[in-house]
Amino acid sequence: MFVIITYDITDENRLNKVRKILRKYLFWTQLSTFEGEISKGKLAQCLSEVKEVISPSEDSVYVYQVENPKNLNKKVLGIEKSFLDNFL
Amino acid sequence: MFVIITYDITDENRLNKVRKILRKYLFWTQLSTFEGEISKGKLAQCLSEVKEVISPSEDSVYVYQVENPKNLNKKVLGIEKSFLDNFL
Numbered sequence: 001m002f003v004i005i006t007y008d009i010t011d012e013n014r015l016n017k018v019r020k021i022l023r024k025y026l027f028w029t030q031l032s033t034f035e036g037e038i039s040k041g042k043l044a045q046c047l048s049e050v051k052e053v054i055s056p057s058e059d060s061v062y063v064y065q066v067e068n069p070k071n072l073n074k075k076v077l078g079i080e081k082s083f084l085d086n087f088l
Numbered sequence: 089m090f091v092i093i094t095y096d097i098t099d100e101n102r103l104n105k106v107r108k109i110l111r112k113y114l115f116w117t118q119l120s121t122f123e124g125e126i127s128k129g130k131l132a133q134c135l136s137e138v139k140e141v142i143s144p145s146e147d148s149v150y151v152y153q154v155e156n157p158k159n160l161n162k163k164v165l166g167i168e169k170s171f172l173d174n175f176l
Contacts, residue, residue: 004092004094004152006092006094006118006120006121007118008118008119008120008169029150030094030095030096030120030148030150031096031120032094032096032118032119032120032121033094033120033121033150047163047165050165051165054165054166055166056165056166056167057166057167058166058167059165059166059167060118060164060165060166060167060168060169061164061165061166062117062118062121062162062163062164063162063163063164063165064092064152064160064161064162065160065161065162065163066154066159066160066161067159067161068159071154071155071156071159071160072152072153072154072159073152073153073154073155074150074151074152074153075135075150075151075153076148076149076150076151077135077138077139077142077144077147077148077149077151078142078143078144078145078146078147078148078149079144079145079146079147079148080148081096081148
């Protein structure tokens with residue numbers, strides 16, 4: 001399935017940890033957005049790692065799942081970014 | 089259709105303008121994410137307003153469209169935020 005993950009993490013240390021987890025599974029496309037194709041199992045694994053790191057009362061992570069990528073249309077205004085793996 | 093818009097705007101002034109446009113059409117759910125149901129016509133109008141404000145070589149706006157909201161599954165980890173209309 002195709003997944004888009006957006007997040008607001010209020011602490012720099014937790015933010016870096018969350019990004020490190022997400023980039024193992026998905027592509028980092030904007031400062032607060034990751035996306036990509038992922039299996040249900042891998043996504044569950046990814047989210048369980050994220051859950052261990054975030055503060056549930058301060059942070060916010062949204063996971064948008066689209067079963068069939070054909071149902072999703074992506075349009076870009078301005079630049080299409082991609083962060084290099086070694087950005088962090 | 090259901091739309092998720094994420095953005096990286098590098099200039100504070102342009103950022104505020106983009107948010108002002110987006111909140112006329114969608115719900116502000118994270119610092120860099122808006123979402124909601126919108127018609128094709130309204131979305132075209134919204135994006136044309138956004139295009140006039142952003143710097144295409146510096147800013148980045150992603151528009152994810154899902155024709156049928158049934159095809160989209162949203163999961164929230166941590167807090168589910170919503171910004172008040174009068175936040176700005």
